[in-house]
Amino acid sequence: MLSQPIRYTFGGDEQLFAEISESMSLPAFFKSLGMVQAIEAQRIDGILDVCLANASFQVRFNPDVIHPDILLAKVKALESMAQDHSKQRLDTRIVEIPVLYNDPWTHETLMRFRDRHQDPNSTDLEYAARINGLKDVQAFIDAHCGSPWFVSMVGFVAGLPFMFQMVEQAKQLEVPKYLSPRTDTPKQTLGHGGCFGCIYSARGAGGYQMFGVTPAPIYDPQQTLSYLKDSMVFFRTGDIVQFNPIDRAEYDRILEEVENGTFAPKTQAFTFDLQDYQADPEQYKKTMMEVLYVD
Incomplete structure (x- = not known):
């Protein structure tokens, strides 16, 4: 500690x-x-x-x-x-979140606000890849979804998770926020500012770089979805999130399930142990993914 x-x-x-x-x-x-x-x-x-x-x-x-x-x-x-060492263990969940990276909706939005961006001639993904020393957008996406993320707090706007990627400090993806905030951000956008990732739970203003969008609702005030019946806010502090890249066809399929009320994110209960993780982070992350994707 x-x-x-x-x-x-x-x-x-x-x-x-x-x-x-x-x-x-x-x-x-x-x-x-x-x-x-x-x-x-x-x-x-x-x-x-x-x-x-x-x-x-x-x-x-x-x-x-x-x-x-x-x-x-x-x-x-x-x-x-x-x-107390018992505080280094946390009963939590591992959650898979599908993501359509480089989607048309965040792309259209970011192009409307290039005057507020550090690099008006690049998209957010192109800029993020370049300043992180990665060869192209796909390499950045691979790094972004290559290791799970830890939800360290939920808030700012209702249901918005702040996430910290579970990688060594030298591999942290870091991207500054926009020079001045946008007045529009699509709902369920994957954002990134500093070393933190987030998912915008509702449409509105925002300053984080935009990388993609998930079809999975994370905030439902009407609580119409089965996995949001107990709480209108999906994420909890301590959740471990694995992003799963999907294509447009898969995005549309999941969106149809959402509209039919049959979709629920893949979720598995898990007890996270900080000491075991620190002893061998890479092996521990493999174990977590085995838990998530167990048949």
């Missing part, structure tokens, strides 16, 4: 922000998760909510019930509890 101390700051009168690390990593996420679980288990009077993020967490509290300094002392006292 990470050895650096947690950095605490207050945001206004009702927020305590805790920064585990300045950069995202699985150890940082699990340390943050352990702290959130420890805080929630204490049921401290005055705490209204605890929000887990990529490499941090935030506590919302009522200062009329608990003084900020007392809250800070109580949270700091839980740091040793969060080091």
